[in-house]
Amino acid sequence: xxxxxxxxxxxxxxxxxxxxxxxxxxxxxxxxxxxxxxxxxxxxxxxxxxxxxxxxxxxxxxxxxxxxxxxxxxxxxxxxxxxxxxxxxxxxxxxxxxxxxxxxxxxxxxxxxxxxxxxxxxxxxxxxxxxxxxxxxxxxxxxxxxxxxxxxxxxxxxxxxxxxxxxxxxxxxxxxxxxxxxxxxxxxxxxxxxxxxxxxxxxxxxxxxxxxxxxxxxxxxxxxxxxxxxxxxxxxxxxxxxxxxxxxxxxxxxxxxxxxxxxxxxxxxxxxxxxxxxxxxxxxxxxxxxxxxxx
Numbered sequence: 307x308x309x310x311x312x313x314x315x316x317x318x319x320x321x322x323x324x325x326x327x328x329x330x331x332x333x334x335x336x337x338x339x340x341x342x343x344x345x346x347x348x349x350x351x352x353x354x355x356x357x358x359x360x361x362x363x364x365x366x367x368x369x370x371x372x373x374x375x376x377x378x379x380x381x382x383x384x385x386x387x388x389x390x391x392x393x394x395x396x397x398x399x400x401x402x403x404x405x406x407x408x409x410x411x412x413x414x415x416x417x418x419x420x421x422x423x424x425x426x427x428x429x430x431x432x433x434x435x436x437x438x439x440x441x442x443x444x445x446x447x448x449x450x451x452x453x454x455x456x457x458x459x460x461x462x463x464x465x466x467x468x469x470x471x472x473x474x475x476x477x478x479x480x481x482x483x484x485x486x487x488x489x490x491x492x493x494x495x496x497x498x499x500x501x502x503x504x505x506x507x508x509x510x511x512x513x514x515x516x517x518x519x520x521x522x523x524x525x526x527x528x529x530x531x532x533x534x535x536x537x538x539x540x541x542x543x544x545x546x547x548x549x550x551x552x553x554x555x556x557x558x559x560x561x562x563x564x565x566x567x568x569x570x571x572x573x574x575x576x577x578x579x580x581x582x583x584x585x586x587x588x589x590x591x592x593x594x595x596x597x598x599x600x601x
Contacts, residue, residue: 334574341567349562360568368565371553380550381576383464383472384533390469391476391529392522399484400510416481419474424538427474432542435460435467462545471543472536476529483528487521516595520588527584531577 340347344355367373398416402409419427438461446455461467495517499509515522537551548556550573557566 337567337570338574340564341571343564347564349564349567360564361572363563363565364568364572368557368561368569371557373550373553373569376548376550376553377572379464379547380534383468383549384530386465386469387472387476387533388526388529390473391480392526394473394477395480395484395525396518396522398481399488402485403488413481417478420478424475424536425541428471428539428542431467431471431474431539432462435462435543460545462543464544464547464549468540468544468549471539472533475536475539476532479528479532480525483521483525487518491517516591516598519591519595523584523588523591527581530580534577534580535573 339353340349341360342356342358343353343360344357345359347354347360364373406412442461443455443458446458495513496509499513504512535551537555540549540552554566554569554573557569
């Protein structure tokens with residue numbers, strides 16, 4: 307029987323950790339609880355009733371805001387960011403495995419966006435695309451393409467400037483993860499594949515990719531979740547539409563009912579679903595990998 311007594315320092319650190327967890331997750335718990343209030347519910351406690359009333363109100367819409375369209379935009383952008391983050395991170399990780407001319411400079415250029423204020427990055431990207439708009443309009447005018455010029459709006463958009471803004475946030479994380487993966491990767495597996503006659507592409511597809519697949523899934527999860535709730539880098543670089551986080555930010559000053567809590571709960575559920583799918587897929591890939599090794 308373990309009769310070891312804990313020191314006062316242990317109890318102090320345990321209490322500090324419990325307060326930290328409460329500080330981190332307490333606000334989410336409060337929002338979830340308040341979103342399930344009855345029709346008479348307000349923005350603060352005490353809880354008035356228990357129902358799905360405010361979720362039904364959310365489905366009906368919040369004033370002039372089209373929540374469904376904003377949700378679809380955020381999902382589409384998040385999936386695009388996830389795909390590009392995985393692709394570029396894996397390619398960059400493979401490239402940096404060998405000595406690369408100017409590799410150090412390139413690495414610092416990539417990660418520099420992490421230390422830049424997000425709003426400055428967004429403003430810079432927005433300015434670049436407005437300058438691009440000016441150049442395109444002048445070119446169309448110079449070539450006499452008046453019909454195209456009249457129909458041209460702006461290059462700012464969900465899958466142009468906003469996508470680029472989000473990639474400045476997600477790619478550094480993906481690249482750092484790939485560095486950690488390949489630093490632990492045993493090149494003997496690739497050498498064995500080459501000895502058996504595999505081409506570089508076959509070695510990557512059948513040897514390297516299956517081994518790093520669980521970590522690649524994690525990079526995809528990072529890419530989606532970082533994009534899903536990003537506000538600052540989106541605000542000045544998205545053009546005339548809004549993502550769900552931007553709509554949610556705007557609603558905090560106009561919506562005075564628990565509908566906004568219901569919206570917060572929905573966004574939270576989507577985030578947890580993505581993380582759950584990523585964890586499940588990672589475990590599935592790991593189990594298949596171990597099964598092949600045991601076979």
